[in-house]
Amino acid sequence: MSTHVGAAFASGPADAAGGLDPAARSGYADHPPRMGFFTDTSVCIGCKACEVACKEWNAVPEDGIELTGMSYDNTRSLGASTWRHVAFVEQITKPGESRWLMSSDVCKHCTESGCLDVCPTGALMRTEFGTVVVQDDVCNGCGYCVSACPFGVIDRRQSDGGAHKCTLCYDRIGDGLTPACAKACPTESIQFGPLDELRERAALRLEDLHEAGVADARLYLNDPQDGVGGGGAFFLLLDEPEAYGLPPDPIVTTRDLPRMWRHVATAAATLAAAALLSGLGRQS
Amino acid sequence: MTTTRARKTGGEPIVVPAADFRSYYGLPVIKETVWGVPEVPGYLFLGGLAGASSALAASADLSGYPVLARTSKTAAVTAIGLSLVALVKDLGRPKRFLNMLRVFKPTSPMSVGTWILSAYSPAAGVAAASALTGLQPAIGRAATIAAAITGPGVAAYTSALLADTAVPAWHDAHRELPYLFVSSAATAAGGLGLALVPPREAAPARNLATMGAGAELIVKGLLLRRLGPVAEPYQSGRAGRMMEVAEILTAAGLTAAALGGRNRLVAAAAGTALVASSAFTRFGIFFAGRESARDPRYTVAPQRERLRQRREGSLPASPPAPSGEPAAPGHPPRDRP
Numbered sequence: 001m002s003t004h005v006g007a008a009f010a011s012g013p014a015d016a017a018g019g020l021d022p023a024a025r026s027g028y029a030d031h032p033p034r035m036g037f038f039t040d041t042s043v044c045i046g047c048k049a050c051e052v053a054c055k056e057w058n059a060v061p062e063d064g065i066e067l068t069g070m071s072y073d074n075t076r077s078l079g080a081s082t083w084r085h086v087a088f089v090e091q092i093t094k095p096g097e098s099r100w101l102m103s104s105d106v107c108k109h110c111t112e113s114g115c116l117d118v119c120p121t122g123a124l125m126r127t128e129f130g131t132v133v134v135q136d137d138v139c140n141g142c143g144y145c146v147s148a149c150p151f152g153v154i155d156r157r158q159s160d161g162g163a164h165k166c167t168l169c170y171d172r173i174g175d176g177l178t179p180a181c182a183k184a185c186p187t188e189s190i191q192f193g194p195l196d197e198l199r200e201r202a203a204l205r206l207e208d209l210h211e212a213g214v215a216d217a218r219l220y221l222n223d224p225q226d227g228v229g230g231g232g233a234f235f236l237l238l239d240e241p242e243a244y245g246l247p248p249d250p251i252v253t254t255r256d257l258p259r260m261w262r263h264v265a266t267a268a269a270t271l272a273a274a275a276l277l278s279g280l281g282r283q284s
Numbered sequence: 285m286t287t288t289r290a291r292k293t294g295g296e297p298i299v300v301p302a303a304d305f306r307s308y309y310g311l312p313v314i315k316e317t318v319w320g321v322p323e324v325p326g327y328l329f330l331g332g333l334a335g336a337s338s339a340l341a342a343s344a345d346l347s348g349y350p351v352l353a354r355t356s357k358t359a360a361v362t363a364i365g366l367s368l369v370a371l372v373k374d375l376g377r378p379k380r381f382l383n384m385l386r387v388f389k390p391t392s393p394m395s396v397g398t399w400i401l402s403a404y405s406p407a408a409g410v411a412a413a414s415a416l417t418g419l420q421p422a423i424g425r426a427a428t429i430a431a432a433i434t435g436p437g438v439a440a441y442t443s444a445l446l447a448d449t450a451v452p453a454w455h456d457a458h459r460e461l462p463y464l465f466v467s468s469a470a471t472a473a474g475g476l477g478l479a480l481v482p483p484r485e486a487a488p489a490r491n492l493a494t495m496g497a498g499a500e501l502i503v504k505g506l507l508l509r510r511l512g513p514v515a516e517p518y519q520s521g522r523a524g525r526m527m528e529v530a531e532i533l534t535a536a537g538l539t540a541a542a543l544g545g546r547n548r549l550v551a552a553a554a555g556t557a558l559v560a561s562s563a564f565t566r567f568g569i570f571f572a573g574r575e576s577a578r579d580p581r582y583t584v585a586p587q588r589e590r591l592r593q594r595r596e597g598s599l600p601a602s603p604p605a606p607s608g609e610p611a612a613p614g615h616p617p618r619d620r621p
C-alpha cells in the first residue's frame with residue numbers, strides 16, 4: 001500500500017535545508033540520508049560515457065540508432081530507454097566565435113514528484129534514499145506519469161508496455177556503490193552523494209565560477225522552495241534552462257489538485273442539480 | 285509547520301508573450317501523451333454521456349417520464365461498457381488493469397476515477413437491467429439513485445484527469461475544464477434523449493440539453509479568454525477545427541431544440557447534433573493538449589513570463605512554500621548580461 005501523500009495534501013518532516021524530507025513523508029521512520037546527483041555541466045566534455053554506462057548496467061534496450069542531423073546529439077531526449085541524455089548546444093557568441101554547452105540530463109527525483117503522485121497503481125514509489133523508482137512488476141502501463149512529468153523524463157516503452165526511467169541505480173546505491181553514470185564520468189561532471197553535501201559543494205562551485213568571471217553560471221533545481229520542492233538531481237548550468245531543453249520554472253501539477261477537486265465537486269453537484277431541475281413540471 | 289499557498293490571480297487572464305522563447309533545437313520539453321485515440325478522447329465523451337444519462341434517468345423516473353428513463357439507463361450502461369473496454373485496451377499492459385485497485389490515492393485522478401467507476405458501473409448496469417426487464421423494481425430504483433449520485437462524478441472527474449498533468453493546454457484550463465466537461469456531458473445525455481424519445485416524453489432531456497449546451501458555450505468562451513496564448517492549440521490546427529465544428533453543432537442543436545424541440549424530426553436532428561457536438565468537444569480538447577505538449581513554446585513561454593513577474597514582484601517570491609524555514613544556501617537571482 002502506498003503511503004505517499006502529495007505535498008498538495010499534507011506537509012511533513014523537513015530536511016536540514018528546510019525542504020521536505022521525501023523519504024520520511026513516505027513513511028520511512030529511520031532512513032539513510034537522501035542521495036542525489038549534482039551534474040556540473042561546466043566540466044562536461046560530452047563524452048556520453050554516462051549514457052553508455054547507464055544502458056549497460058541497467059540493461060536498457062536500444063532505442064533507435066539514427067542521426068538527428070541537428071548536432072552531435074543523436075540521442076535527442078530522455079525516455080523509456082534513455083535514462084541519461086547528453087545535450088549538445090553550439091552557440092555563436094560573437095561573429096567568428098562559438099562555444100559548446102554540454103549537459104548530461106537525468107531524472108530529477110523531485111521532492112514533490114508528479115509521476116509518483118498520479119500513479120494509480122502504486123507502481124511508482126519513493127525509496128528510503130528519497131529517490132523515485134518504478135516497480136516494473138506492478139506498473140500496468142496506464143501512461144499517466146508520462147503526462148504528469150514537467151521535465152518529459154518518464155515514458156512508456158513500446159516493447160513491454162510499461163513506464164521506465166532512471167532508478168538512480170537503486171540496486172547499486174543499496175550496496176554502497178556509486179550509480180553507473182557517475183562512476184563512469186571521467187571529469188566528475190556527474191557527482192553522486194548525500195544531497196545536503198552536494199548542495200554545499202554546488203554553492204561553493206558556483207561562487208568559484210562567478211569569481212572566475214563566468215557570470216552565466218547558475219544552479220537549477222537546487223532550491224527546496226522551487227516548484228518541485230527541489231530536485232534530488234540538480235544542475236549547474238551555463239545558460240538558461242530552456243537552452244538545454246529544461247523547463248525554466250517547473251511546478252508540480254498536483255499542487256493545484258486540491259483546487260481542481262473542489263471545482264470537480266462543484267461541477268458534479270451542478271450537473272446533478274441541473275438533471276433534477278430538468279424533470280420539474282410533471283408528476284407521475 | 286504551515287503551508288502558505290500563493291493563490292494565483294482570481295479570474296485574471298494569464299498574460300504570456302507568444303513569440304519570444306528559447307528551446308533545445310525546437311524539441312518538446314514535456315512528453316506527448318501516450319493515451320490512445322480513439323480510446324481516451326472517446327472515453328471522455330462516453331463517460332460523460334453515461335454519467336449525465338444516469339442523472340437524467342433518475343430525474344425522469346422521479347417526474348414520471350418512464351420512456352426517457354429507460355432510454356437513458358440503456359444509453360448509460362452501453363456507454364460505460366464501451367468506456368471500460370476502451371480504458372482497459374488503452375493500458376500498456378491490459379492484463380494488469382486490476383492493479384488499479386491495489387491503492388486509493390487522492391493525489392491521482394485516475395485512481396479516484398477508477399473507484400468512482402467501480403461504484404458507478406454496476407449501479408448503472410443493475411438500473412438498466414431492471415428497467416428493461418421489469419424485474420426487481422425496488423433494487424432497480426436503488427441502483428438508479430446510486431448511479432445518479434455517482435454518475436455526475438464520472439462525468440466530472442475526467443476533467444481533473446486531464447488537468448492534473450504538465451500539459452499546458454490541459455493544466456492551465458483546470459479551473460474551467462470541470463464545468464466544460466459536465467456541460468458537455470449534459471449536452472450529450474440530453475441530446476441523446478431528445479434524439480431517441482418522442483418529444484412528448486422527452487421534456488427533461490430537452491431541458492437538460494438546452495441547459496448543458498448554453499453553459500458549454502459560455503464556459504468555452506471563458507476558458508479561451510483566460511488562457512491567452514496557451515489557448516492557441518484550441519483554436520488552430522485539427523483541434524481548432526474540431527472545437528469549431530463542436531461549437532457550430534452546439535449552437536445549432538441548442539437553437540433547434542429550444543425552438544422546434546416539440547417536433548419529432550426537429551428534435552431528432554437537434555439531439556443528434558448535440559451528441560455529436562459533445563464528441564467533437566472532447567476530441568478537440570484531447571488534441572489541443574497533445575499539440576500544446578509538442579510545441580516547447582507552450583511550456584517555456586508561460587514559465588518564463590511567470591519568472592519575470594515574480595522577479596518584478598507581481599507574484600510572490602516563491603510559489604507555495606512547503607515550510608517556514610529559510611532556504612538552502614542558494615543562488616542569487618542572476619540575469620544574463
